Amino acid sequence: MTPGVDARRTRAADAGTWLFLASLVMFYASLYSGYVLLRAGSETWTTPWLARPILWKIQPFVVSNTLWLVLAFVNTRQWRLAAASGAPRSIGVWLPTMAASGVALAWTGAADAMLKAGSGPAASVAAASWFVLTGALALGVLGGGLVATWWAWRDRRSETPVHALRQLQRYWGLMLVVWFSIVVGMYFV
Amino acid sequence: MIGEWLNRWLPTPASAHAARFDSVLAATHTEGALIFLSWLVLFAIMLVKFRARPGAPPGKPAGQRWPLVAVAAVVLGDVWLLAGSALPAWFERARPAPAGAAEVRVVAEQFAWNFHYPGPDLRFGRTTPSLITAADPIGIDRSDPAAADDFVLIGILVVPVDRPTVVHLSSKDVIHSFTLATMRVKQDVTPGLPVSTWFTPITTGSWEVGCSQLCGLGHYRMRALFEVRSEAEWQAFVADEVSRIEPPS
Amino acid sequence: MTRLTDHKTLGIAYANTSGVFMVVGFLLMLLFRWQLAWPGQPIPIATAIFGETNAPGGILLPEFYYQLVAMHGSVMIFLAVVPMAVGALGSYFVPLQIGAPGLAFPRLGAAGYLLYLAAGLLMAASFVLPGGAANSGWTSYPPLAILASSGQTVWLVGILMLGVSSMLGAISLLATIVAYRAPGLTLMRLPFFVWSQAMTALLLLLAFPALQAAAVFQLMDRVAGTSFFLPSGLAVSNTPLAVSGGGNPLLWQHLFWFLAHPEVYVLILPAMGVVAEVITAHARRTLWRYGLMVGAVVALGAWSMVVWAHHMLLTGMSTTLSSFFQITTMAVSVPSVILITSLVVTLWGGAIRYTTAMCFALAFLPMFGLGGVTGLPLGLGPSNLILHDTYYVIGHFHYLVAPGTMFALFAAVYHWFPKVTGRRLDERLGLVHFLGSFVTMNAVFLPMFLMGIMGVNRRMYDAGLQYQLAEPTLVWNPHMTWSAVALGVFQLVFVVNMVWSAKRGVPAENPWQATTLEWATSSPPPAGNFAVPPVVTGAPYRYEEGQA
Numbered sequence: 001m002t003p004g005v006d007a008r009r010t011r012a013a014d015a016g017t018w019l020f021l022a023s024l025v026m027f028y029a030s031l032y033s034g035y036v037l038l039r040a041g042s043e044t045w046t047t048p049w050l051a052r053p054i055l056w057k058i059q060p061f062v063v064s065n066t067l068w069l070v071l072a073f074v075n076t077r078q079w080r081l082a083a084a085s086g087a088p089r090s091i092g093v094w095l096p097t098m099a100a101s102g103v104a105l106a107w108t109g110a111a112d113a114m115l116k117a118g119s120g121p122a123a124s125v126a127a128a129s130w131f132v133l134t135g136a137l138a139l140g141v142l143g144g145g146l147v148a149t150w151w152a153w154r155d156r157r158s159e160t161p162v163h164a165l166r167q168l169q170r171y172w173g174l175m176l177v178v179w180f181s182i183v184v185g186m187y188f189v
Numbered sequence: 190m191i192g193e194w195l196n197r198w199l200p201t202p203a204s205a206h207a208a209r210f211d212s213v214l215a216a217t218h219t220e221g222a223l224i225f226l227s228w229l230v231l232f233a234i235m236l237v238k239f240r241a242r243p244g245a246p247p248g249k250p251a252g253q254r255w256p257l258v259a260v261a262a263v264v265l266g267d268v269w270l271l272a273g274s275a276l277p278a279w280f281e282r283a284r285p286a287p288a289g290a291a292e293v294r295v296v297a298e299q300f301a302w303n304f305h306y307p308g309p310d311l312r313f314g315r316t317t318p319s320l321i322t323a324a325d326p327i328g329i330d331r332s333d334p335a336a337a338d339d340f341v342l343i344g345i346l347v348v349p350v351d352r353p354t355v356v357h358l359s360s361k362d363v364i365h366s367f368t369l370a371t372m373r374v375k376q377d378v379t380p381g382l383p384v385s386t387w388f389t390p391i392t393t394g395s396w397e398v399g400c401s402q403l404c405g406l407g408h409y410r411m412r413a414l415f416e417v418r419s420e421a422e423w424q425a426f427v428a429d430e431v432s433r434i435e436p437p438s
Numbered sequence: 439m440t441r442l443t444d445h446k447t448l449g450i451a452y453a454n455t456s457g458v459f460m461v462v463g464f465l466l467m468l469l470f471r472w473q474l475a476w477p478g479q480p481i482p483i484a485t486a487i488f489g490e491t492n493a494p495g496g497i498l499l500p501e502f503y504y505q506l507v508a509m510h511g512s513v514m515i516f517l518a519v520v521p522m523a524v525g526a527l528g529s530y531f532v533p534l535q536i537g538a539p540g541l542a543f544p545r546l547g548a549a550g551y552l553l554y555l556a557a558g559l560l561m562a563a564s565f566v567l568p569g570g571a572a573n574s575g576w577t578s579y580p581p582l583a584i585l586a587s588s589g590q591t592v593w594l595v596g597i598l599m600l601g602v603s604s605m606l607g608a609i610s611l612l613a614t615i616v617a618y619r620a621p622g623l624t625l626m627r628l629p630f631f632v633w634s635q636a637m638t639a640l641l642l643l644l645a646f647p648a649l650q651a652a653a654v655f656q657l658m659d660r661v662a663g664t665s666f667f668l669p670s671g672l673a674v675s676n677t678p679l680a681v682s683g684g685g686n687p688l689l690w691q692h693l694f695w696f697l698a699h700p701e702v703y704v705l706i707l708p709a710m711g712v713v714a715e716v717i718t719a720h721a722r723r724t725l726w727r728y729g730l731m732v733g734a735v736v737a738l739g740a741w742s743m744v745v746w747a748h749h750m751l752l753t754g755m756s757t758t759l760s761s762f763f764q765i766t767t768m769a770v771s772v773p774s775v776i777l778i779t780s781l782v783v784t785l786w787g788g789a790i791r792y793t794t795a796m797c798f799a800l801a802f803l804p805m806f807g808l809g810g811v812t813g814l815p816l817g818l819g820p821s822n823l824i825l826h827d828t829y830y831v832i833g834h835f836h837y838l839v840a841p842g843t844m845f846a847l848f849a850a851v852y853h854w855f856p857k858v859t860g861r862r863l864d865e866r867l868g869l870v871h872f873l874g875s876f877v878t879m880n881a882v883f884l885p886m887f888l889m890g891i892m893g894v895n896r897r898m899y900d901a902g903l904q905y906q907l908a909e910p911t912l913v914w915n916p917h918m919t920w921s922a923v924a925l926g927v928f929q930l931v932f933v934v935n936m937v938w939s940a941k942r943g944v945p946a947e948n949p950w951q952a953t954t955l956e957w958a959t960s961s962p963p964p965a966g967n968f969a970v971p972p973v974v975t976g977a978p979y980r981y982e983e984g985q986a
Contacts, residue, residue, distance in 0.1 A: 008617045008618060009542075009617070011616065011617040012543070012613040012614070012616065012617035012618065013613075015612065015613045016542065016546075016612075016613040019608070019609045019612055019613070023605050023608075023646075023647055024647075026648065027647035029647075030650075030651030031651045031655075034651060034652075034655060034693065037686065037692070038666065038684075038686055041686050121662045122662060122663030122664055123682055124682050124684060125664070125684040125685050128662075128665065131658075131662075131664075132654060132658060132666075136654070195891060198888060198892050199824070199891055199892070200893045209820070210821070210824060211824070213818060213820040214815055214821040214824055217814040217818060218814075220814060221814050222811075224811055225804075228782070228807060229804060229807075232803065232804065235782070235785050235786060236790065236800065239721070239785055239786065239788045239789065240789075240790050241791045241792075246789075247723070247787055247789040247981075247982070248787035248788075249787045250723065250724070250726065250786055250788075251726055251786035256779050256783045259779060260772070260776055260779055263771070263775045264775075267768040267769075267814075268768075270768065270818060271764065271765060274818075274820075275818035275821070276764065279760070279761065279818075279819035280757060282819075282820070298675075298676075299674070318671075318678070361672070361673050361674075361676070362672060362673060362674045363579075363582040364579055364581070364687060366826075366827060370893040373820075373824060375823050375824075375826055375827075376752055376754065377752045377753045377754060379687050379754065380671075380672055381671070381672075381686065381687065382688070384754040397905060397906055397907070399893075400895075401828075402579070402827060403504075403574065403579070403897045404582060405585075406501055406573075406899075407500070408898075409500070409897075409898040409899040409902075409903075409904065410900075410904050
């Protein structure tokens with residue numbers, strides 16, 4: 001492989017990731033704008049909190065989700081910096097994997113609590129919005145976790161390319177933004 | 190010219206605003222025809238003039254400027270259509286109906302138009318879904334004094350001439366579109382989003398109410414009778430219908 | 439067997455599959471055109487083919503008719519024209535035109551095709567479900583679509599898969615254009631076709647997610663009992679619906695048209711790109727004002743994302759909002775006019791060779807023009823009110839897509855067939871195909887404008903038999919249906935031509951003496967496309983050189 005070919009591949013991968021992220025932004029933004037429009041147009045849905053009693057039950061989900069996602073983002077950054085400096089990798093590269101499973105588990109728990117409290121998706125548009133928005137995020141996080149796992153396994157005896165890690169980091173950044181938008185838009189407004 | 194040609198085909202313009210709406214249609218078609226036909230002539234000339242001929246080399250390409258004049262003309266035409274024709278007519282329609290209008294509630298369902306007339310007291314009585322019967326698909330609550338002279342007709346809309354009529358539209362099930370072609374009235378009826386529109390018939394006649402939005406398997410037969418009668422005939426129609434109201438048992 | 443990871447194999451796979459779906463979409467249309475021409479008359483063998491539930495005694499039931507209509511639209515747009523214009527032409531010719539050895543992400547491209555194939559088969563198979571395929575129009579407006587039979591669920595899953603498929607394809611194509619252009623091939627030296635494909639891919643990438651989000655909502659409404667699109671107090675046949683309510687049916691329309699209007703440009707832009715390639719090569723002319731055209735195509739793509747609500751002018755939105763969308767709609771006509779003007783002016787002073795490819799490309803211009811000018815009255819409130827949901831609308835968008843985009847696709851086949859097979863299509867059969875298609879297409883669609891002006895609504899199972907105002911138009915329908923049949927016969931000529939010419943056609947390397955890069959390699963191109971990687975030193979169209 002000539003360096004020229006490598007440079008082209010990196011360039012294509014970079015462009016491809018940006019385009020993928022742009023498409024994902026449009027997807028989450030469309031879901032979110034659906035939520036905003038439905039809520040703005042609703043006459044009964046004026047409480048600032050999703051559904052107060054149930055919120056307290058799923059609060060651990062909110063806290064642990066935030067922690068896991070911040071950890072995954074920070075850790076991907078550490079992973080990239082380590083790869084860039086040639087420093088030895090640590091067990092920390094598995095953190096995105098753990099974060100993803102943590103988020104998925106926490107979501108399942110929270111969804112279960114919602115269902116048990118009679119706030120299933122069919123109960124109200126508010127509950128349905130919660131299920132769709134957080135569910136779509138959980139799927140996105142799971143997907144990111146799978147990619148991170150695959151790379152960590154594939155490169156267990158070699159170096160993961162720095163530019164690939166930079167893209168993974170961007171992906172986790174997007175997940176973090178989506179999550180904060182959900183938290184602010186659903187719980188605090 | 191284009192306007193006259195369109196008038197030969199359009200449904201009878203029988204409302205006060207129909208002529209104005211038709212003029213927008215004529216204006217858009219005039220601009221469209223001007224652009225299309227002049228362009229077509231130029232195109233045809235070029236097809237003949239610039240055909241490949243053995244031995245003859247191609248000529249000079251077009252100048253860089255003059256075709257842009259045509260583009261600029263189209264832009265000006267668009268501005269004229271918007272500002273001079275379409276938007277003024279559109280905003281005029283958005284004004285509230287003048288006082289003294291007749292009012293009818295229209296409740297759409299698969300696949301029928303139900304018309305709720307307020308009767309001589311001009312007030313709509315309460316309706317309750319639990320009172321719905323085959324004869325009364327909107328469930329008038331006769332215990333409400335305002336409902337005493339209300340009557341419901343399935344598939345028959347009768348309105349007075351030369352007086353505005355306000356229609357209050359709502360749907361029970363899916364999206365329908367309330368269409369009075371001769372009145373130039375068309376309004377989507379979305380469940381959960383009641384909406385009103387109004388028109389002033391200027392000639393008497395007998396036409397039809399149509400549904401313009403796919404509403405299910407019977408969409409094609411969701412049609413109702415639509416009659417515009419003279420004021421006196423309309424009063425007689427209301428009195429006749431009121432006399433037929435059965436007292437609550 | 440060559441592999442799908444080769445962009446040429448991929449392009450041909452897309453072409454064959456979308457060609458089959460085009461025939462499927464066409465046959466669905468013939469069926470419902472029979473019903474429109476002779477409402478309630480039995481079709482001789484229909485019961486044997488479609489069963490008692492769809493066509494008892496050979497008579498098409500409304501249940502079946504509305505499936506045919508909904509699936510004709512869905513198949514033609516999502517499974518036939520877009521995969522042909524983007525998947526087939528884009529995958530095959532964009533790498534060649536930029537001098538690349540292949541696509542940047544060949545496996546993504548192949549995955550995109552397989553997802554498209556799976557989605558297509560799934561949607562086509564939904565006809566055998568109880569209740570049949572989707573029947574709420576290709577627009578699938580709720581609440582109707584939520585009450586519909588299970589075919590609608592399959593339709594939604596298919597749309598989700600197609601969204602992922604087009605995203606993968608778009609990423610692969612755009613990354614290729616960004617990273618794999620030949621040395622010296624700057625952005626302003628790209629053939630116009632590449633620009634049109636790039637803009638199309640960008641539109642698919644950014645607009646399709648809105649429909650996917652909407653499909654997620656509608657899927658939830660159908661299978662999880664949510665009420666995103668269901669308001670409170672719904673009653674079907676006076677039986678209250680057991681849902682929580684609180685949703686809004688118009689939210690679907692906003693999300694749907696946010697995709698579906700750019701989708702119109704997804705159908706049109708590749709066609710414009712093809713026409714630009716064909717006109718330049720067959721009239722021996724450089725594109726008139728290439729830079730302006732590139733600007734216009736970018737502007738058109740960007741602007742197409744802020745006009746969507748002109749499909750919703752009669753939903754009861756505020757006058758201010760609807761005026762805003764009327765203004766944006768008029769503005770979007772400016773770049774369209776620039777593009778079409780540039781294409782026509784390109785002919786000026788040229789030496790037009792009337793090949794079949796050129797005939798189709800030239801015919802595209804007035805057909806697209808007619809579709810364009812009939813968009814004017816539909817984009818303005820008062821005239822839209824008269825014409826909304828009438829046959830005028832059907833005429834308008836078919837002129838853009840059927841004699842419009844389809845003619846450009848035919849032009850592409852005649853123009854690039856020698857590139858793909860090394861042989862030319864027969865020109866005499868081509869002329870028959872062109873003249874036949876031109877006459878019959880217009881005979882099918884031209885009367886629709888008049889029907890619309892007379893107030894005849896679309897989506898009428900009985901062609902408007904119940905309506906006074908439709909009465910004079912009923913006698914036109916048999917003629918239109920016969921024209922559609924004849925249109926099909928002329929396509930048989932085309933199919934015969936392709937099959938025969940692929941084996942026996944006149945061998946040709948670059949029969950049009952075209953100067954764009956795809957012709958700089960042998961026909962068909964070898965694996966890896968170029969024996970010697972090309973280096974670009976100038977503009978794509980160099981037809982005036984040595985002739986001045």
